[in-house]
Amino acid sequence: MANVNKVILIGNLTRDPEVRHTPKGTAVTDLGLAVNRFFSSDSGEKREETTFVDVTLWGRQAEVAGQYLQKGRPVYIEGRLQMDTWEDKNTGQKRSKLKVVGEAMQLLGGRGEGEGGGGRSYGEGGGPRRDNRSERDNRSERDNRGGRSFDDEPPASDPDDDIPF
Numbered sequence: 001m002a003n004v005n006k007v008i009l010i011g012n013l014t015r016d017p018e019v020r021h022t023p024k025g026t027a028v029t030d031l032g033l034a035v036n037r038f039f040s041s042d043s044g045e046k047r048e049e050t051t052f053v054d055v056t057l058w059g060r061q062a063e064v065a066g067q068y069l070q071k072g073r074p075v076y077i078e079g080r081l082q083m084d085t086w087e088d089k090n091t092g093q094k095r096s097k098l099k100v101v102g103e104a105m106q107l108l109g110g111r112g113e114g115e116g117g118g119g120r121s122y123g124e125g126g127g128p129r130r131d132n133r134s135e136r137d138n139r140s141e142r143d144n145r146g147g148r149s150f151d152d153e154p155p156a157s158d159p160d161d162d163i164p165f
Contacts, residue, residue: 005080005081006078006079006080007077007078007079007080007081007100008076008077008078009033009035009053009055009076009077009078009079009100010035010074010075010076010077010108011033011034011035011036011053011074011075011077012033012034012072012073012074012075013031013032013033013034013069013070013071013072013073013075014032014033014034014052014071015031015032015071016069016070016071017029017030017031017057017062017065017066017069017070018030018066019062019063019065019066026058026059027058027059027060027062027063027066028056028057028058028062029056029057029062029065029066030054030055030056030057031054031055031056031057031065031069031075031077031102032052032053032054032055033052033053033054033055033075033077034050034051034052034053035050035051035052035053036048036049036050037049037050037051053099053100054097054099054100055077055079055099055100055101055102056082056099056100056101056102057102057105058101058102061102061104061105064105064107065105068107069107073107073108073109074108074109075105075106075107075108076105076106076107076108077100077102077104077105078102078103078104078105079100079101079102079103079104080100080101080103081098081099081100081101082098082099082100082101083096083097083098084096084097084098084099
């Protein structure tokens, strides 16, 4: 049986990110994200529901979040669900919380006041995320035209060279 653990969220930060470092020096930050859902009730009344989600970012993503994000800014997060469990120090009860571990982040909005930072995308590798779809699309487009890419010059003996347009 196949399993999928994938989460895609767009929301606004509920607090400023605080970057911490593990003993080995890896950056980590926890974000609070407010995700809004707009819908109409059975009576036709327009309603809004807000869900608050905790997101953990690691490595370069955590550093970028700490540098460019602040409370209220919009952000796109791709990640996976993870269950955290611990024992409550006061009551001794087992506690658990579902959170998102971010695997890709994109800053949304402009660079103006109260908006995100320009649409750069950051994946697990640390730098700007590379979109493999464009490479795949270019490859299939190249295959459909006999192996030439858009940037290739036409062959020297192209029979269409004499067409005046």
